[in-house]
Amino acid sequence: GVRELKKIPIAYRHDGFSMYFKEFLIDRNYLENNYINCFKNTNAKTLVWGLGPGSVFCYETKIGQIFGEGLTGKQLALLRTGDRWVNKNVMNLIKQGGPLKIAVNRAHELGLEIFGRLEMNHEYGPPSDDNWMWVGFVGDLNKNHPEFRIDKTVHLDFKHKNVRDFKIAILKEAVEIGVDGISMDFAVYPPFFEKPD
Helix, strand or coil: CCCCCCCCCEEEEECCCHHHCCCCCCCHHHHHHHHCHHHCCCCEEEEEEECCCCCCECCCCCCCCECCCCCCHHHHHHCCHHHHHHHHHHHHHHHCCCHHHHHHHHHHHCCCEEEEEEECCCCCCCCCCCCHHHHHHCCHHHHHCHHHECCCCCCECCCCHHHHHHHHHHHHHHHHHCCCEEEEECCCCCCCCCCCC
16 A cells, blocks of 8 residues: 655754854854754754864853864964854854854744754864864863873763763753753764773
């Protein structure tokens, strides 16, 4: 027999970084129109909103570091032009209420759920001042505490309470801003423990 197709809800994942990688100034209207409004009256019922590229963030965090903030001019010059625009765009959206809060409010106005997605161990080695990915994409928790890393890697070891507490604090902050749920992305990137047992 013929099986009837039925509509199923879809969760759409925004990575929380490339959406800001535009070489022009993004404002609230651009964010809403291009990343939220387009899901009105679709099967996408949940937006999975990336909080940033790992251990630095692209939302109005008070706990973590905003991508690009605190870098010297020399360090910023190591990054790609688009990376520097990510910082400008996130900071501009923070002035307009914060990219996560804007997304939460607009998603809810459209009857959508929004989950905050955290890449649980997205760190970029090698740890070197001339490695632009290390300079730009890795936060102070990792940079200042090599003892929290899995030996011979830049991955954080979740055996350390400080590491777990930091990740939990970021997720709590996203919930306080108003997300409906959280997505803990353990696909990016294992390992998470030096000794998994």
